[in-house]
Amino acid sequence: MVPFAPSTRSPDEPCGPYTPPRESSARVGGPASLLDPGTERDPHPLYRTLRANFPLVRDEPFGAWLISRHADVRAALADPRFVAPSPGPVPAHGERRTHDAYRAIASAALRNQVSAALRAGVERTAHVLASRLAFRQEADLVAEFCRWLPAAAAVTALGLPYEDTLRVHAWCRTGLDHLGGHRPGLDAYLRPHLARRRAHPGDDLLSALCTARLDGRPLPDGTVTELAGTVLGAAGETTARALASFLANLLDHPGQLDLIRARPGLAGAAWAESLRRDPPLQIVSRRALEPIGPIPEGATVACLLGAAGRDPARFADPDRYDIFRAEPGDLAYGSGPRHCLGAPLARLTAEAGLLALLTVLPGLRRASGPRPRPEGLVSRSPRTLPVCPR
Ligand code: HEM
Structure with missing residues (x-):
């Protein structure tokens, strides 16, 4: 086995523009559609066909051009001729400028996010959640652990009261909507917190957003709540799904789980491997700003992260879950400017969650009965994870 080496590649690293394959392989009308019955249940047979024979193909029912090979997905995500979809035909220049400004603010606010205090808070919550399962015969890790820990982590990072996690949880379920989406109700909930942060900023994420400046002026309250909402949606739902797949992969490979029990430092490699094999966001969409090979201007392009993570041209034996993989995946978090x-x-x-489960529940294993399969085409993870906690 080759030891795990963290990826040294930065998601910002230039990788050259996307080059469409020769016309012959860029056909309209592929072998099947993402929307065909059966694809949602298991998209990997279609992903294999796409990678091998249809690296760029128009999926009419899905309404997008599909890109499936690792190198192509990476290049497309970094290519400025592809932009994130927006409500209009093509994003206005002003819209992109706003996004860039918001991104710079969110990026600065999140840069020092993993403080010792935040780590301690997330670890404490993970232990509380795991301890609640300790005397149970059976439990569902998705409903009772995975959905709560990321929400509590986001609450802690924003500096909101822990006891508000239940309330904030609903805004976490909306998922990633890019920077600045509106969430009804969140604004009213956050306003009093904003007033306090503006008067007495702390070292939490909400304070960082409240003290950020755009064109020399503080961000309006509405913008701060939208950015906080994006963090809740992105952090809560996406991480919850990734955590469910992570725990499912380890429970399916008890030998590798035992190795982590003995060497907790392996947890990071195990997490990276799960994100490669089973990314929670399987599809990231883009819109073409100009014609690119057979892709017309304005067309939607679906970058298949789920297919790219299992590309045999990039990863040996790609369907295997192997925490000692020499080349870790690098696309589950996207690539390029977004x-x-x-x-x-x-x-x-993820690491705090896994280590708390292993410490508090040393006998943790899959419950008997049929194994729940991952569900979802765009966001994908098991909906339930029945386990015997002791
Ligand atoms: C395993 C967990 C996560 C995964 C797999 C994930 C994946 C992704 C992906 C693929 C994108 C890019 C979407 C695109 O290119 O269109 C993205 C964007 C983003 N993520 Fe995450 N994410 C995760 C957790 C988080 C967390 C915890 C936060 C916040 C603390 C977060 C904040 C964001 C934000 C703000 C963006 C938007 C960036 C932009 O629009 O420029 N994500 N995420």
Whole structure:
């Protein structure tokens, strides 16, 4: 086995523009559609066909051009001719400028997110959640652990009261909507917290947003609540799904789980491997700003992260879950100008969660009965994870 080496590649690293394959392989009308019955249950047979024979193909029912090979997905995500989809035909220049400004603010606010205090808070919550399962015969890790820990981590990072986690949880379920989406109700909830942070800023994420300046002026309250909402949606739902797949992968490979029990430092490699094999966001969409090979201007392009993570041209024996993989995956968090800003918080949450479960529940194993399969085409993870906690 080759020891794990963390990826040295930065998601910002230039990788050259996306080059469409020769016309012959860029056909309209592929072998099947993402929307065909059966694909959602298991998309990997279709992903294999796409990678091998249709690296760029128009999926008419899905309404997008599909890109599936690792190198192509990485290049497309970094290529400025592809932009994140927006409500209009093509994003206005002003819209992109706003996004860039918001991204710079969120990025600065999140840069020092993993403080000792945040780590301690997430670890404490993970222990509380695990301890609640300690005397149970059976439990569902998705409903009772995975959905709560990332929400509590986001609450802690923002500096909101821990006891508000239940309330904030609903805003975490909305998922990633890019920087600045509106969440009804969140604004009213956050306003009193904003007033306090503006008067007495602390070292939490909400204070960082309240003290940030755009064109020399503080951000309006509405913008701060939208950015906080994006953090909750991105951190809560996406990390919850990734955590469910992570725990499922380890429970399916008890030998590798035992190795982590003995050497907890392996947890980070195990997390990276799960994100490669089973990324929670399987599809990231883009819109073409100009014609690119057969892709017309304005067309939607689906970058298949789930297919890229299992590309045999990049990863040996790609379907295997192997925490000692020499080349870790690098696309689950996206790539290029929109890559994820929350990877350190997600990793902290996953590691703290796993280590708490292993410490508090040393006998943790899958419950007998049928194994729940991952569900979802765009966001994908097991909906339940029945376990015997003791
Ligand atoms: C395992 C957990 C996570 C995964 C797999 C993940 C994945 C992603 C991906 C693929 C994107 C890029 C979308 C695109 O290119 O269109 C993204 C963007 C983003 N993520 Fe994450 N994410 C995770 C956790 C988090 C957390 C914990 C936070 C916040 C603390 C966060 C904040 C963001 C933000 C703000 C963006 C938008 C960036 C932009 O629009 O420029 N994510 N994430």
